[in-house]
Amino acid sequence: MNTVHLKLRHLTLFVKGQAPSVAVPSLASCGSASHRSVFQFFRTMATFINNNNNNDNINPNTRQLVGPKKAKQKEPLRRIKAREKRSKRGDVHGPSTVYLQVVGAGSRDNPASLYLFSEYNRYLFNCGEGTQRLMQEHKLKAAHLDNIFLTRLSWANVGGLSGMILTLKDMCVPECVLSGPPQLENFLTSIKSFSGPLEHIKLSVRPYTDETYADGTMTVYQVPIFAKLGGDGRSPSSGSGSPPRSPASRDSIQANISVENPGERQMLARDSSLVVSFICKLHPKKGNFLVTQARELGLPVGTAAIGPLIAALKDGKTITYEDKEIRPEQVCTPTDPGPVFIVVECPSENFVEAVCTNQQMRRYQTGGTEDPAVLVVHMTPESILKADQYQEWMERFPSTTEHLILNEETSTFHNIRSYKIQAQLNMIHSEIFPQLKTYNIREPQAALRVANVRAECLLKFQLRPVMEWQRDAIPSCNNEEFVKEASEIPNFLQEVGKCKKFCSTNPEEPPAECGKQYPEVVFLGTGSALPMKTRNVSGTLVNISPSQSVLLDCGEGTFGQLCRHYGDGVDDVLSNISTVFISHLHADHHTGLLKLLYQRARALTTLGKEFSPIYLFAPVEIMRWLSQYHHHCEEILSHINFIPNRIMCDDAEAPKQRTKSFIQAALRMNDLQKFQTCLVRHCRNAFACSFTHQSGWKLAFSGDTMPCDAFVHIGKNATLVIHEATLEDMLEEEALEKRHSTTSQAIGIGMKMDAEFIMLNHFSQRYAKIPLFSEDFSDKVGISFDHMRICLGDFKILPRLIPALKALFAEDIGEMEERSERRELRNLRESGWEVNAGQKTTAEVATGRAAKRDQEEAAHNVEPTKRIKTS
């Protein structure tokens, strides 16, 4: 029945401007999910990134080393060849399966993004922070992306783009085109300030002035929408993902000038008065040949003679066979002329009139010159949806047009795996692993006059073969099920029982009080290289007191993690953060900074607090990235009081007065006695830090590094050291080559420091759930998980959690150990051969490479961008 009515609906589209005679429910229940062909993202990663060990298939740490090896390009090349073949055939027929799928539904932690699938191409509309992580979790294949459409140059829309581009590059995707605002060109330049030259992937920008784009799937028309500014002279940047009011700057005035004289628009580096809408028209698809009907009419089905007859009939020609005239509609389904869908963002009231009066989109409304749009995707905040003018505009589409709405008022779970693992860890210790939350402070959803559908993660609108909503992929998030699943794991509940017994019989540190003690450390991201479903990339929040916080590193998605950790309390937490330390410029450590700053500004406004810039300790090179973004994309520099990490090293020159006042203020705001940094052994300009509170506790944070004496020195006698432990003990050579630490090396550094407790983090994503334990583990060592929350009083408990953790992840540990053993056997065989053949061992080769890299950097003053890649 579903299919029938949708087909009917489909046919009504051919009758221009005519409303259907029957009311069609907006939400069709899902019929057969026709296409589930997207195979796993990590399979793709395995194909492109991995070495030849089939079991070791998630190895994002190799990001630094992957080159454009021919064999690894197999899949993208295959797609290019298929495309060439189609164009050689003169094949202009549209694809048979196309659907649009929600990735991020527009919630505060997961900005709006859409994935479009056809069997020929894959596209992304907008790529905010966390998009890549969602695609990985939900198996949406990034390797096939060759077009990314951006509606606006706002961090909410482009925040995940740098990470995505680095991943596409690592997957050897040969080309990716970004369409939308012309400043995208400058955005790419800003990325290159930390990613290096981005060779081997052809990145190009198709600005909105290149109006039309067509490929095997569809034709896309870029429609610029220019804001009409209000009388207050403010830049119209306040959208669903932006702070309501950025600190005043010259740029809002610049934007004003540009609107008064549109001719000047091109000359401006930054222009927040532009959004781009996309009108997408699928190519027509010929009808299907109906074999049974053809046979009944006497056509020579099953013989060679049928070929030309089918071709003619499908082309819409009437044929004569054995003196019988046969019309195409007798034996073919009708040609599908190609549905149209529109993606529109209307971020603030300043754009409403321009959207509602736009002549290009007008064509696809009732009475327009084209077939009406079948779907309009609105990336529009609730306050704008309510506006009369906007509602009238929506009503001008016929009732056959579906409306999909993505904004903060959505109610959906995105990061299911994160909720799942936390629900299970929570069974072990409810304070150390608190339940995750959702951000619920929302405006009530507007009562719209047209039927509409609210976005949910993975909701699909299928355009072909049958037009229908499909809800079967929408993930469910059921805590009870997660708990039940864990309860059935052998030995888990027994170990949890033992752990709880220890906590209750240990009166010195009653766990119930842990959350009230300071400092409190919240691990927001504990994985390395790129964000994955269970571990996000680096970010650690240190709550010094109920009103003072320092953030250590800020990888992509750090704000999203904060949002899920604190729920409605996220604004309070953001407003407490006065200081951020960025260890080095690998993308997993700093690309979440802008979102954090914009959201912090928004939080301060919401709470009615006065805006003040953040104290940013970072390598000086970060300013190149931030300045480029500031000058060409969006205002950001007024959010920062910058303190170069170098100036905090023991041997540094005395800081200039301005920097000195920033340092003093940062120490004062956090009640710190001392803040130190040192250069570590990782990439150029990578730093660790340590700081001592007035009450006496000391915290040391390694950033990324190989074992490093300078860090031992600044972290001496730390109360807590947080040390990276990217790799397991058997992988010393790999650790050396990538300039990271193994578990035992990290523990060794903590012991050398005489640290009271050592927390390990920054695990390779191959240890998705839990790292491999080494023999050096003692009662002074703990392992971190995303959303783990500890305070100094927990040190006795943390090692007691390990048996329960081992039980919970026994299966994963077993697999990893097996893999490790196999690798070891292989290495033994290989090194034996190498030694026999008079060659260097693997370890020697690795040491040689690392030493060479040191020399290069020292002697040739190599541009940091050439070294700095992404972990």
Ligand SMILES: [Zn+2]
């Ligand atoms: Zn890293």
Ligand SMILES: [Zn+2]
């Ligand atoms: Zn790194």
